[in-house]
Amino acid sequence: MAAIRHLLKRGNGDDYCIQMEEERNIAVSHGKHRRREPPWALGQRPSLDGLRAIAIIGVLGIHVGARLAPQYQWFPGGWTGVEVFFVLSGFLITSLLIEENDRSRISLHGFYRRRIFRLWPALWLFVAADMLYNAWVHWLTPRSWEAAGLTLAWGGNFALERGMDMYNLSHLWTLGIEEQFYLLWPLALIFLLSRHRLAVPIGISAVCLGWFLYIHSTTNLATMSIPEPAVVGLLMGSLLGWAMHRGFSNGRWSRVLAFPAIAYLLAVYFVIPSTGAWFQGTGIYLLEIATVVLLLACLDSGFFVKVFGWAPVRWIGRISYSLYLWHYLVLGVVITLWPHDQGLGLAMVGIVASFVVASISYYCVERPFVRYGHRQSGRADNARTSEIEPTAHVSPALSVAEPNFESSTENAPSRPTGIL
Numbered sequence: 195m196a197a198i199r200h201l202l203k204r205g206n207g208d209d210y211c212i213q214m215e216e217e218r219n220i221a222v223s224h225g226k227h228r229r230r231e232p233p234w235a236l237g238q239r240p241s242l243d244g245l246r247a248i249a250i251i252g253v254l255g256i257h258v259g260a261r262l263a264p265q266y267q268w269f270p271g272g273w274t275g276v277e278v279f280f281v282l283s284g285f286l287i288t289s290l291l292i293e294e295n296d297r298s299r300i301s302l303h304g305f306y307r308r309r310i311f312r313l314w315p316a317l318w319l320f321v322a323a324d325m326l327y328n329a330w331v332h333w334l335t336p337r338s339w340e341a342a343g344l345t346l347a348w349g350g351n352f353a354l355e356r357g358m359d360m361y362n363l364s365h366l367w368t369l370g371i372e373e374q375f376y377l378l379w380p381l382a383l384i385f386l387l388s389r390h391r392l393a394v395p396i397g398i399s400a401v402c403l404g405w406f407l408y409i410h411s412t413t414n415l416a417t418m419s420i421p422e423p424a425v426v427g428l429l430m431g432s433l434l435g436w437a438m439h440r441g442f443s444n445g446r447w448s449r450v451l452a453f454p455a456i457a458y459l460l461a462v463y464f465v466i467p468s469t470g471a472w473f474q475g476t477g478i479y480l481l482e483i484a485t486v487v488l489l490l491a492c493l494d495s496g497f498f499v500k501v502f503g504w505a506p507v508r509w510i511g512r513i514s515y516s517l518y519l520w521h522y523l524v525l526g527v528v529i530t531l532w533p534h535d536q537g538l539g540l541a542m543v544g545i546v547a548s549f550v551v552a553s554i555s556y557y558c559v560e561r562p563f564v565r566y567g568h569r570q571s572g573r574a575d576n577a578r579t580s581e582i583e584p585t586a587h588v589s590p591a592l593s594v595a596e597p598n599f600e601s602s603t604e605n606a607p608s609r610p611t612g613i614l
Contacts, residue, residue, distance in 0.1 A: 234441070237438075241503040242282065242511070243510075245488060245489065249276070250275060252269050252271070253521075255268050258521075258544055261544070271463065271468035277478060280428050282489065283372060287435075288436060291383055293439065295387055305380055309376050318517055320519045321363070324342070348369075351371050368583075371424045371425075379432065392505070398432060423474075429483075444494065455476045456498075458484045462481055512550075513556040516560050520555055524547050
């Protein structure tokens with residue numbers, strides 16, 4: 195009323211507009227119109243790098259045993275580490291996309307650009323090195339070129355399903371699934387977020403149920419090269435990412451359940467047969483559930499955060515993408531140089547050489563390109579945000595950069611970390 199009396203008295207609408215603008219600015223400065231704080235933000239989670247380290251150690255262990263020391267099968271179920279990667283990847287990507295959507299809107303261009311800078315440089319270098327190795331060992335064949343082309347075109351999983359010999363690229367079937375997920379999931383998530391607030395969990399649950407019924411009625415799960423369990427793992431991680439950003443609180447139960455979860459994971463690595471019908475039909479989904487529980491424990495505080503956040507373990511997680519790429523080729527080179535020396539000594543040589551090559555790839559190729567991609571995306575995102583909301587207040591809790599395979603400790607562009 196005072197403002198109206200002032201307007202009638204002065205008879206000038208410009209003064210009233212100026213007064214309202216000043217009051218609005220004061221209100222903003224006192225936080226009345228600030229954006230509502232999210233219930234949860236990803237932030238920096240070094241313990242997630244430790245969880246990634248557990249996954250890559252299993253994969254490395256089974257391949258070292260199979261290629262360099264058949265008499266020492268340390269990790270008979272180590273291949274299941276890729277399922278841990280899938281759950282973690284789904285969680286991280288969904289979390290980052292939701293946070294970007296809550297800030298303004300999801301930029302598909304920026305997301306795909308970051309993915310390209312994150313994955314392609316090291317991948318292309320690795321494929322080129324593999325081609326040189328093939329030329330050295332048995333010359334380049336049409337099948338070698340086909341395998342390289344399918345890997346770079348995100349089709350390694352389809353080639354392996356057809357029974358094609360992918361040579362030292364065979365382990366990259368998982369990367370093909372990851373890249374297909376990166377291509378399709380942001381589009382689906384944008385659609386679901388624009389619908390009902392429960393559209394994301396309903397959509398994910400429906401796809402998981404339909405997928406589960408389909409594969410169990412039409413597919414023989416005696417092979418791991420098919421992507422069915424991976425799809426469920428990616429979507430389970432995505433569902434957890436949505437839940438955390440919509441106020442889900444795990445309380446203390448995750449700290450308790452994390453102990454049987456890690457026990458089951460280690461049992462799968464060392465004891466439980468991972469090639470039988472039971473494991474492929476049920477056990478692998480229990481492994482994905484166990485991974486979700488461990489992930490929740492890493493997001494909380496306590497024992498697992500300290501263990502998985504230990505610096506040496508965290509470092510292995512950071513270089514896990516480069517280690518995953520290069521270890522299979524390095525082991526092939528080692529066995530080519532010393533074909534009759536299989537045993538514990540050669541296995542140690544293969545492990546050390548894999549870490550050395552992976553470290554070079556990470557520090558000289560992977561990390562510089564990731565930082566460049568973050569800088570480019572940061573400039574584009576800042577320009578887009580200033581155009582859409584020039585006076586919006588952005589909470590520091592939301593000011594996180596996208597981790598690269600996919601990692602939570604990569605939230606600061608100055609320290610991007612290591613995957614899948």
